[in-house]
Amino acid sequence: MNCPCCSGKAYEDCCRPYHTGEKNAPTAEALMRSRFSAFAIPNGDYLMETTFPSKRKYHNRKDLQEWGEINIWTKLEIVDKPNANKVEFKAFYTDEDGAQQIHHELSAFKTVQNRWFYVSGIFLE
Template sequence: MADPTTPLDPAARCPCLSGETYGGCCGRFHGGQADAPTAEQLMRSRYAAFAVGDAAYLLRTWHPSTRPRRLDLDPDQRWTRLDVLGTSGGGLLDTEGAVEFVAHYVVEGHRDSLREHSRFVRVDGRWSYLDAIG
């Protein structure tokens, strides 16, 4: 995992595995130069924020009704791969959307994964993570 005080090189491959560079993909969302235009792109950028240790971005993109007061990321957890399984809504003209994914990670030498079906809502033109379904 990258040190949260040292941003990922913009020319590096984006942790969300979109095939784009970090600067051309999630880095521009993390840096505030753009907002994610779809629920899937917000979910990918949030995964990338976990990968680079950007807790501030995660809190900023969390819906106010479900956002924790603070978020402590595990510095020993290394996020290794994201698999998007499906989406529902969440497009450019939608106000709600859902994304199902599996996020793979390694912690203390053990590989594991997190499967989640996340809900997103658009508030004042910006997508926010609401919660996980089931």
């Protein structure tokens, strides 16, 4: 299966090793991609685990899992990487009413003990 993150690689050679914990995502972009794939799969546990610990209280596993399940995740586009800790992206998906949606976000990431975490995001038009 092609990786949902649109890298052009097989899932096994792309985001899967991050989802299984076999490897840690080496960059903010790799983590971002693996989180998009985790919505597509979906894998709510991975989405929680890769959220910065102090920010987890603003999210919950069940909502993340459901958000992944109810939408069809069609495409990820990396728009910009303004610095090593930030990724701007567009996530394309079809919502439960069959409408095409684009989630455009500038996300911030941080490392703790060589592991990347998602901290927060600003939604863009």
